[in-house]
Amino acid sequence: MKEKISEIALRVKELRELSDIKAVDMANFLDISLETYQEYEKGKKDIPASELFEIAHKLGVDMGLLLTGEETRMHIFTVTRNGKGVNVERRKQYQYENLAEKFIHKKAEPFIVTVEPRKDQSKPTTNHHPGQEFDYVIEGSIKIYIHDNEIILNEGDSIFFDSSYKHAMEALNNKRARFLAFIL
Secondary structure: OHHHHHHHHHHHHHHHHHOOOOHHHHHHHHOOOHHHHHHHHOOOOOOOHHHHHHHHHHHOOOHHHHHHOOOOOEOOOOOOOOOOOEEEEEEOOEEEEEOOOOEOOOOOEEEEEEEOOOOOOOOOOOEOOOOEEEEEEEEOEEEEEEOOEEEEEEOOOEEEEEOOOOEEEEEOOOOOEEEEEEEO
């Protein structure tokens, strides 16, 4: 996993430099400290999926290129077989499986997100990113924290929201939860 983090970090740095974007400008774009951004590029800190999505947008590339190092090339369709999506463990509390990393010029990033039950009882760490997000629960139950609201979703429930508001998800009932997420 550490090797994959380093590979992604190197691709991000090289593409940023090729695009003549300064590290400080990228940090400001992501609304994070320069120190945190530099830790991302050095592979010392894992880049959250939402920020990797924004980096790809700023660099004008598909997120699949950052994840795999391969240029996306499918433009009519792409098929991802069960369990064969690119796994992206961008945050400790979530595991992402990218379902369309090979499709070029996507208007959304689809993921299967797995959330394991947490041992501590504090509120999970929130994140935010520009755009919108759609989540559909396929297994278990989750609590979504979004802009001073707490919403419980069970299997078959869904939510569509403005992802620029801080949000987080946690698995409930001491069981793993899985949901289909589209980041737009």
